[in-house]
Amino acid sequence: MPTCTRNGCGQSFEECANDAMACQYHPGKPEFHEGLKGWTCCKPREHSFDDFLSIKGCQLGPHSSEPKHKDDPFKADLTEHDDVLPEPQPAAAPAAAAPAAKAPEEDPVDEDPAGVAVPEDAKCKRNGCGAAYESDATSRRPEQCQFHPGKAVFHEGTKGWTCCKPRAMDFDEFMRIAGCARGRHLFVGTRRAAQAQVQAPPAQCRRDFYQVGGDVVVSVYAKDIDRAASSVALDADAIRVHLVHGGGSVYDDTIRLFGEIAPGASSFEYLSTKVEIRLAKAAPAPWPVLERDAA
Structure with missing residues (x-):
């Protein structure tokens, strides 16, 4: 099967199922500025490169397998100017050899x-x-x-x-x-998940919520989340959050909700500094608090 070459997609697809809504992609270009990473076509910005790659596409359309042909304006062929480049001069010997730079340690x-x-x-x-x-x-x-x-x-x-x-x-x-x-x-x-299971010190995470339309948006603030080892479970009357940090600490919380939600219409997303959980209310009435025990 061909693979879609659109930015933010990369899925394999079948031509017979490639309709006008099959692909969710970014029509713009990557943009990196002052440590933030995003796309010129939409507003989300992330610090982490992995979070940047997980930003969902902002436009729908058919998949495309056409190769990208872009002229890089930053490249130039300097071979034709070789004859005018000055001859390199030998550098003066240093008084004392500087210590070699230490190579960065990889995980x-x-x-x-x-x-x-x-x-x-x-x-x-x-x-x-x-x-x-x-x-x-x-x-x-x-x-x-x-x-x-x-x-x-x-x-x-x-x-x-x-x-x-x-x-x-x-x-x-x-x-x-x-x-x-x-x-x-x-x-x-398994490496980071296994470390978390062995160490598993408790973690404290701040959380807040707000309401917009028929949704309640809950934010649990945590950095460096091991997504493969973490989970968020959505039930009709409660949500269970299990977050494993890169250092091995673990945050576990069960939030018994003030009102009921529709789990199938609810969702969550891991971001660089938090987990954002969007809960679809079963009834449109406003919630005075997030947890029923606090009412």
Whole structure:
């Protein structure tokens, strides 16, 4: 099946089911300014690169598999000017050799445990891969995944990874930088979840809520959430929040709601500094408080 090349999509699709509402994508370009990352076509901004990639598309349309052809205005062919470049001059020997810069430490490479169940339509979580899971026989071979073990780095207009040297000016070109390491695909991940289960110190998270229309929006403020190990369960009269922080601390809370909600019409989203839970009220009456025990 072809893969959609629109920004923010990347899904595989069948031409027979490719209608005018099949693709949710960003028609604009990536925009990075003062540490915030977003798209020129919509307002959401994120600090984390992973959160930026998870910003939902702001426009609907059909999928497209057409390759992107963009001329990079930042690139120039300087070979024709080689004859006018000055000869390099040898640098004066330093009085004392400066200590070599310490290479940035990368996180240990996470691995799926043997026999772990893989969710349907799961994709490899490793940076620069994103391959779709097919079966253990075809998707569990060693050295099959080509990925970046480092983190995304953006500096003075260039984009790259801490684990290798290639840099790009254009965002699409950055996303095409080939991985510099090989290993097995990572569809589930266990390292940080296992650390959290062993340490599991309690965490305190601030929360608030507001009402808009027929919805109640609850925010639980927490940074560096391990999304694979965290969960939010929505029931008709309560919500259960389980958040695992990157450092291993755990936040558990059961909120018994003032009124009933429609779980199927409710949703939640992990953001860089919080979890936002949007609850669809079963009845339109306003809630004076969030929890019925506080009424």
